[in-house]
Amino acid sequence: MVRRSDHLTQLRKLERRHLLRGGLSLGAAAMLGGCDLSTKDGVVDRVLWSMLRFNDRVQAALFDPNRLAATFRPDQITRPFKFNAYYPVSQVRKPDPDWQLEVSGLVGEDKSWSLDELRALPQDSQITRHICVEGWSQIGQWSGVPLGLFLRRIGADLRARYVGFECFDDYSSSIDMASALHPQTILALDFEGAPLTPEWGAPVRLRIPTKLGFKNPKNIAAITVTNTYPGGYWEDQGYNWFSGS
């Protein structure tokens, strides 16, 4: 038998615990206010943001354009493969039937690419480790058009600093040109030998095993070649922009 008074005691305990915890976090926040990248003008946050930019430069210097990420055998592929995005799998968006990949910025011709045109280009396949910024990792197989080949095909200025990606699920990201031209950086059209389904990034996603998972945008709508820092969904919140592996 459950009595009302029991519930009341429990509720009071809970309230007290919440108050205590709230007080503790408030104390911590007051002591170190703005030390989580949430502000642009807090002293600690300013130091952290400039350290992030310093880390970008160190990682760009460390990046070897010829060093390949480790590859794996088909029997080492992780199954089931874990879905991950900034939203749950139930909110995955399907591409429009008339989807085309837009290309803009420092490129030879402003032309949109259909999926068939992308499939007609030379394709490359890889089995590589996808490492999430959270620490977990999984091995998957992707194939598609090497991004370096595509950038040359569209007459992109290869001396430009950034390649930016806009996605129709309102995600975005951007990478440095050196990483874009890496031989293992591909515009993936297939996942495990079959055309990408929406949750894995249909119709085209970036697969770049020399960077962390969040630098592998899915459901791409547009690619921009630019010298203006494009940032990205997570990068703007404080994930390190370069995030090289």
Added chain:
Amino acid sequence: MTPDMTVQPSETAARVHPAMVRITHWVGAAAVIAMTLSGWAIYNASPILPFVFPPSLTLGGWLGGGIAWHIASMWVLIADGAAYLAWGLASGHFRRDFLPLSARGVARDFWAALTLRLVHRLGSYNAVQRLLYVLVLAAIVLAVLSGLSIWKPVQLGWLTWLFGGYDFARRIHFALMSGIVAFLVVHVVLVALVPSTLVSMITGGRRPAEPGRA
């Protein structure tokens, strides 16, 4: 120049801890604590054991903040550690203060400590202290290396391979953190038991005229 200089032939010889030891100790301590607490924030994003650290104890507020703190304090720790190791080798500090280090000496001093017969002499480390300091320094060096191997598993692939691959390197990194935190707990308890050691690590302290009287 202090008046004491006329009495003591050498200022540095009179100090329990040279300035270099004190500076690198406190900068290193702050960096290790920041790395530990921000590391807990990173661990909580994807735990490898069936528990998470209390979020109120972590540093950075969220995963991105934790990583920013972790990498920023890593540079402080690397600079501090490199300065200390280079100085320790060049000045003879390691040879003078950490050697000789023998199993017999450790066993003898450990037993003496347990039976409360170990005398603490400021400026001279007993064998258990020597062993623990060497171990924690090695653990910090290995923690930095294993951390670099999971930060850069492609560019530093050879290092990741040395630590047994990406997933195993994460576990090694966690185990080393646990060892460093265990050291920290013992270290702080012992300092609380012999508070004069805290003073000497701040001011440098004075070596006692006769050993064994501190």
